[in-house]
Amino acid sequence: MLSAGTCAYRAGQRSLRLTSLTALLLLSGMAVWSSAGAQAQSEPPERTELQWLQAIQTAAQRLNYVGTIVYQRGAAVQSSRIVHYFDGSISHERLQLLDGKRREYIRRDTEVQCLYPDSRKVRLERRPDQETFPALGAGAPAEILQRYRVELGGVERVAGLQCRVITLQPLDDLRYGHWLCADRSSALLLKAQTLNERAEPLEQMAFAEVKIGERMDRNQLKPSWSTDGWQVDKAETQPTDVEENGWRISAPAGFRRLRAVVRTMASGDIERPAMQVVYSDGLATLSVFIEPGQGINLMHDITHFQGPISGYSRRVGDALVTAIGEVPPATVRMVALSVSPIVDPTRSR
Numbered sequence: 001m002l003s004a005g006t007c008a009y010r011a012g013q014r015s016l017r018l019t020s021l022t023a024l025l026l027l028s029g030m031a032v033w034s035s036a037g038a039q040a041q042s043e044p045p046e047r048t049e050l051q052w053l054q055a056i057q058t059a060a061q062r063l064n065y066v067g068t069i070v071y072q073r074g075a076a077v078q079s080s081r082i083v084h085y086f087d088g089s090i091s092h093e094r095l096q097l098l099d100g101k102r103r104e105y106i107r108r109d110t111e112v113q114c115l116y117p118d119s120r121k122v123r124l125e126r127r128p129d130q131e132t133f134p135a136l137g138a139g140a141p142a143e144i145l146q147r148y149r150v151e152l153g154g155v156e157r158v159a160g161l162q163c164r165v166i167t168l169q170p171l172d173d174l175r176y177g178h179w180l181c182a183d184r185s186s187a188l189l190l191k192a193q194t195l196n197e198r199a200e201p202l203e204q205m206a207f208a209e210v211k212i213g214e215r216m217d218r219n220q221l222k223p224s225w226s227t228d229g230w231q232v233d234k235a236e237t238q239p240t241d242v243e244e245n246g247w248r249i250s251a252p253a254g255f256r257r258l259r260a261v262v263r264t265m266a267s268g269d270i271e272r273p274a275m276q277v278v279y280s281d282g283l284a285t286l287s288v289f290i291e292p293g294q295g296i297n298l299m300h301d302i303t304h305f306q307g308p309i310s311g312y313s314r315r316v317g318d319a320l321v322t323a324i325g326e327v328p329p330a331t332v333r334m335v336a337l338s339v340s341p342i343v344d345p346t347r348s349r
Contacts, residue, residue, distance in 0.1 A: 049150040053141035055187030060135040062086045067210030073203040073307040083220045094221045125235040133205040134189035139282020147254045147281050158190040159207040174252045174331045175284050194308040202308040237261040250338035255279040286325025294320035312336040
């Protein structure tokens with residue numbers, strides 16, 4: 001997931017909810033795209049639940065594809081254009097927002113350039129995990145199966161292609177469910193919905209049109225504008241040890257710590273350091289931010305959520321603590337309330 005202080009690489013699919021939520025936080029096998037006739041020539045082999053999850057993750061990283069993605073949450077709809085190329089070693093990607101302010105995101109493996117042409121700025125950032133649609137998540141499929149029940153459904157049609165329906169039912173109330181539809185041939189994810197406890201969609205992302213496995217013109221990966229003379233900002237992060245810095249956090253069952261870093265949080269012209277700890281259950285992610293000296297004016301806890309993203313902020317001493325993630329509100333509240341200072345950091349060792 002993305003957090004305040006990062007460039008919104010997911011904005012192509014989710015910028016509507018991320019932009020407003022960030023404002024709240026600042027208070028603190030190669031398949032070929034075939035015709036219908038070619039599809040009728042042979043039926044793709046059926047996969048098991050585990051094989052489907054593995055194939056979906058592989059397809060998002062190692063296939064070439066070009067298409068238009070539509071993101072919908074409630075009455076809000078936004079579209080983006082994605083170009084993805086795998087050179088045999090690493091992934092290259094270009095994401096263009098087609099609605100609202102002009103923005104573009106260029107990714108090479110873990111390095112992301114966020115282009116803002118109206119302000120002539122480029123923000124450079126390193127994203128270690130590929131979690132954006134059509135990727136499924138950062139964890140191994142076996143890890144996902146420990147916390148979700150996977151069921152294979154029927155065949156539907158999305159973006160002119162036949163896709164297999166796959167549902168992921170959470171085994172507890174700490175996480176949301178998911179409805180997926182993956183191309184029967186390539187396993188590329190064509191549509192994904194995040195579901196609440198009543199199986200109602202909180203958001204959905206889908207290809208309106210897509211071409212898979214075609215020969216790629218590398219020029220399609222180039223940005224739309226020359227960035228000569230633009231202001232360049234680099235998001236710096238440094239690994240840190242939360243316990244050695246005097247803080248204790250209890251993660252929800254099934255969530256493991258991916259990383260802990262110190263990063264710069266920006267609010268207008270003001271920048272301040274904050275610790276960020278990222279957790280994942282293989283599919284859902286959540287982050288905890290600890291900002292020393294920023295909780296002084298926070299008089300009461302704040303709950304905020306949009307679509308599947310929930311946040312909870314509270315004051316702990318003179319620090320602002322915020323938990324945010326693609327999980328139910330009760331989950332981030334539980335995590336935020338678990339954050340406490342360690343009187344003697346050596347006791348945690």
